[in-house]
Amino acid sequence: xxxxxxxxxxxxxxxxxxxxxxxxxxxxxxxxxxxxxxxxxxxxxxxxxxxxxxxxxxxxxxxxxxxxxxxxxxxxxxxxxxxxxxxxxxxxxxxxxxxxxxxxxxxxxxxxxxxxxxxxxxxxxxxxxxxxxxxxxxxxxxxxxxxxxxxxxxxxxxxxxxxxxxxxxxxxxxxxxxxxxxxxxxxxxxxxxxxxxxxxxxxxxxxxxxxxxxxxxxxxxxxxxxxxxxxxxxxxxxxxxxxxxxxxxxxx
Numbered sequence: 001x002x003x004x005x006x007x008x009x010x011x012x013x014x015x016x017x018x019x020x021x022x023x024x025x026x027x028x029x030x031x032x033x034x035x036x037x038x039x040x041x042x043x044x045x046x047x048x049x050x051x052x053x054x055x056x057x058x059x060x061x062x063x064x065x066x067x068x069x070x071x072x073x074x075x076x077x078x079x080x081x082x083x084x085x086x087x088x089x090x091x092x093x094x095x096x097x098x099x100x101x102x103x104x105x106x107x108x109x110x111x112x113x114x115x116x117x118x119x120x121x122x123x124x125x126x127x128x129x130x131x132x133x134x135x136x137x138x139x140x141x142x143x144x145x146x147x148x149x150x151x152x153x154x155x156x157x158x159x160x161x162x163x164x165x166x167x168x169x170x171x172x173x174x175x176x177x178x179x180x181x182x183x184x185x186x187x188x189x190x191x192x193x194x195x196x197x198x199x200x201x202x203x204x205x206x207x208x209x210x211x212x213x214x215x216x217x218x219x220x221x222x223x224x225x226x227x228x229x230x231x232x233x234x235x236x237x238x239x240x241x242x243x244x245x246x247x248x249x250x251x252x
Contacts, residue, residue, distance in 0.1 A: 089162030152183025
């Protein structure tokens with residue numbers, strides 16, 4: 001595929017004896033939004049976490065195959081997971097701000113990576129909050145606890161926190177499933193804005209969301225990628241009967 005950012009080659013993942021991901025191959029384009037759809041428990045989130053090695057933290061996981069980001073295999077013994085997770089940010093289903101001020105939530109990552117200068121941190125905090133379209137809502141309360149924000153604001157704060165370490169890729173695991181429709185719309189608009197600078201990969205249960213915001217869509221079923229194509233093609237001209245059945249609501 002043109003301008004590939006992430007290339008996944010014959011990826012298999014086992015949890016103990018459970019073969020959870022089977023021979024996944026995928027080219028994820030740079031500066032595009034790629035959506036993963038499929039029923040619960042089909043491997044979407046597990047696969048997403050393979051892209052920044054979050055599954056390393058799970059017991060009894062065995063992963064085979066390659067994941068290349070900018071041509072470098074992130075599963076090579078030489079790969080540095082700290083740098084990888086700086087490059088590949090993650091936003092979870094439940095907003096999980098740290099129990100500290102809004103400012104400190106954003107400055108946390110840059111500080112870990114050695115940035116101590118207050119003027120630099122101030123700039124990163126403002127740029128990250130602007131990047132997540134929440135600066136104007138919180139600029140007068142940066143020193144107040146992030147836990148006082150609404151659910152939708154907390155989720156945008158978590159996106160800002162991911163942006164603060166200047167990633168290339170942003171992984172989002174059902175980022176709107178706990179949000180009301182208005183907050184969901186804001187996050188969707190934000191995703192479209194973010195792809196100008198980042199490669200965005202989103203797991204969603206919401207097929208309309210995938211159709212609205214994504215450029216490419218992968219349909220997962222029981223650990224396999226059944227179909228992967230431009231979103232318009234997946235929704236208008238699915239090649240596989242199972243994709244069509246899922247999209248038209250016959251199962252799932």
